[in-house]
Amino acid sequence: MDTQSLTGGFADAPVAAAHAFRAAMEAMARPGTIVTLAGAAPPAPLSVAAGALILTLCDPETPVWLAPSHDVAAVRDWIAFHTGAPLVAPAQAMFAIGDWTGLSPVTRFAIGTPEYPDRSATLIVDMPTLEPVGARLTGPGIRDAAALSLPEVQAFRDNAALFPLGLDFYFTCGDRAAAVPRTTRVS
C-alpha cells in the first residue's frame, strides 16, 4: 500500500459525509437530477463523485465488487484503507463500481428477494459524460419527465420490469452524480 491510498478521504468526515449523503439522497429521490458530490480525492480512475459515494456509504459491512476498469491496486488500497469494505464476487456485492462496459452484463448482480427486495446491489457507474439529455425518465421522484445521458436503454427497461426487485444505479462523472433507481421507467 503506497501513501497515496492514505489520503483523499473526507477532511471532516461527519460533516462531509452528511453533505455527500444529502446530495446522494436528492439524486436517488429525484431520478435524473444531477447533483454535486465533492470532498473526496480518490485515485484514478475513480471519479470524485464515485469516491464520495464510497466514503459515504461503504464500510466493513458492505461487500464491494470492482469492475475490471477500476480493479487496480490504487483503488483497492484506497477503498480498503478508507472504508474497510471487503472485495467480493459480483453476486455477493452490495456495491459494484466501474465503467458501464466493465459492469455489464448487470444481470450478474443481486436483485433482492420477494421478501427482502432491499437486498439488492447498488451500482456506481463512472461515465465519460453526464448530461441532462438523452433517455427519457419517468416514475416516482419525477414530476413530469427527466432526461439523462444513460449508456443504454434496454438494461434499464429490463431492470424496471423486475420491480419491486432490481438494481439501483448511480452515474458519476467528475464531481457530479445522478441516480436511476429500479422504479424509473426509461425510454
Place this chain on the structure above:
Amino acid sequence: MYVAVKGGERAIDNAHAWLAEERRGDVAVPEMSVAQIREQLALAVNRVMAEGSLYDPDLAALAIKQARGDLIEAIFLIRAYRTTLPRFGASRPLDTASMACDRRVSATFKDAPGGQVLGPTFDYTHRLLDFKLMADGDTPNAPQGAARHEATPHITQFLNAEGLIQQEPASDATPRDLTRQPMQLPADRALRLQALARADEGFLLSLAYSTQRGFGRTHAFVGELRIGAVTVEMDIPELGFAIDLGEVTLTECETVNQFTGSKTEPPQFTRGYGLVLGQTERKAISMSLVDRALRWAELGEDNIGAPAQDEEFVLMHCDNIQATGFLEHIKLPHYVDFQSELELIRKLRAAVTAGQEAAE
C-alpha cells in the same frame, strides 16, 4: 379569546429540577456513593449489567443511583450509553469449563468432580427480616476453605460420555449480532440465546414457569448451575497471540431435559442453556427453560401453541427497554388521532340514530 397552550420547554426544565431533588431525598440523610451501591446492592448491579448488556459494575451502580433504584430505567441508561461505545474487536469465546466457581450445584448427580458448592446463596436462608441490618452491623467473617485450582468439568460431559445427551453441533461461524443487525425471523439458536441473555428477567421467569406448569412442558432438571469468574481473552492479530482483558463473573445453567424421542431424534436427554452476565441465577435458569422450549421444531416435538414455544412471540416481546418505551408512549399526546376517532364515533352514532328515527 383563547390562546394556544405554550410552555413545554419550561415545564420540562422544571420537571427535571424537581426530579433531581427527589432523587437525592432528604439531605439530612447521607448521600449514597456509587461504590456503596456497587458493593451492597450487587445483585441489582448484576441485573443492570446483564439486561443492559454491558459488563461494568461502576457504571451499572451509577445508573441505579441516577434512576432512583428503578432498574429498568437504569438498564435503559446503560443501553443508551453502550450503543455509543466504539468497538475494538471481539473476544475469543469464553471457556466456562475453566470458570473459577463460587457456586456450583447439580440437581442430577449427588456428587461429581468439583463437588457441590453452595456459595453465597439465599437458598436456605429463612426469609425472616434481619432487624440487625436496621442498625449498622458488622458482618462476621465467613470461614475460608482451600481454593480449588483444577478446572471444574461440566456435568453434562458425563452424560455426553455415555451418549445419553444430545450433542450440540459445533460451529466456528460468527453469529449474527443482535445489536448491529435487525432481528430476522425465523431466528437461529445463537440469535435466540443473545436475545434471551439480555431479556427481561420477569418476562423470562414467567415464561419458564409456564412451561413447568404444562404450557410447553419439557421437564427440566438443573444439570448444573455455576457462578464464577471467567477470563476474557482477545486475539491481537498484530501480536499473533491472545491477551487477557480481565475477568467477568457469569452465571451458567444447563438443564437436562427428558426426551422420549421423536420422528427425527432417538430417545435421549436434551438440554436447555442459559448464560448471563453477573450473578443472576433466576434469570439463567429461566433462560435455559425458555431456550429448551423454543427448540421444539429442531427436536421434532409437537408445537402445542404454548407462548414459550413461540419464537416470534418470545423474541419480539422479551426486551424490557422496547416494551417499556412503547407501553409508556401512550401517555404522550395523541390529541390528533383521538380527535379523528371522536369525529368517526360521532359520525357512526349519528348514522345509527338517524336510522332509528327513520324506522320509528
Place this chain on the structure above:
Amino acid sequence: MNDQHYNFAYLDEQTKRMIRRAILKGLAIPGYQVPFASREMPMPYGWGTGGVQVTAACLTPDDRLKVIDQGADDTTNAVSIRKFFQRTAGVAVTTATPEASVIQTRHRIPEVALTEGQILVYQVPIPEPLRFLEPRETETRRMHALEDYGLMHVKLYEDIARHGAIATSYAYPVKVEGRYVMDPSPIPKFDNPKLAGCAAIQLFGAGREQRIYALPPYTKAVSLDFDDFPFEPTKAAGACAICGSDTSYLDEVIVDDAGGRMFVCSDTDYCASRAEGQP
C-alpha cells in the same frame, strides 16, 4: 453549539452509514419497509427513536430543523427532540414550516404545502399496516412479497357491512405506486391526500420495530377504498377559534366544567401565521 462529547448528530458514522443505506433503498422501493439495525437512543422507544435516527442521518450543519408533535412545535416531546438536535448537531431551528429544511413530525403533515428541498421525517410506532390483522412478522412479510392484501380489503369491507363506513380514522393505509400497502404513521386520514404528489422527500422511521421506508417526491399514494365507498378525508366541522380557518385540521379543547368546547388549529405555526396577518 454542539456537544463535543458526541459525534455530530449523536450517532457514530458507521451507524449513520447503515441508516443512510436503508434510506436510499427505501427511496428506491417506495412504500417497502427496509429493515435496519435501529440503535438504542437516549430517549425511549415509542417516543420517536426511529424518526430521530433518520433525522440524525440526514442533518447537515446547514439545516434548519422544525420538530412538531400533534402539529404543534411546543408539545413537550417536540421540545425535547428539538433540544436534542440543537445540543448534538448544533443546527438552527425554526417553527416556521416554509423556512425549515428538515421537519420531524409525529402524527401530522403541516397544513402548508411542502416544497422541493424539504424533508419530512415521520415518527412511526407500528410500520406494518397489516399488523393488527396479522400479528406475525413472518406472515405479513410473505403477504407483502406476494402482494396479498386480501386481508386488508376484507377488514375494510367488514367495516362497511357493520358500520356503513370504513372505521379507520387515522393511520389510514395507502397503496404506493400500485404496489406496497403502507402505513402513513398515525396521521389523521385528513392528511392522507398530502402524502401523494408531495414535492418534499418523505421518510418514515420506526425505531423499535427497526424499519425505514420512504416516499420520493411526486409519488402516487392512494388511500384504500371501494368505488361505492370512496375515501373521505374528514375533520371536525367548525372553524378555528384563534385564526378562523375552516380548512385546517382542528383539535377540540374543553373550555369549562360544563364540557363546553371549541376548536383550534392543530398546526400551531399555520394558525399563528394566519392570526398575525389579521387585524
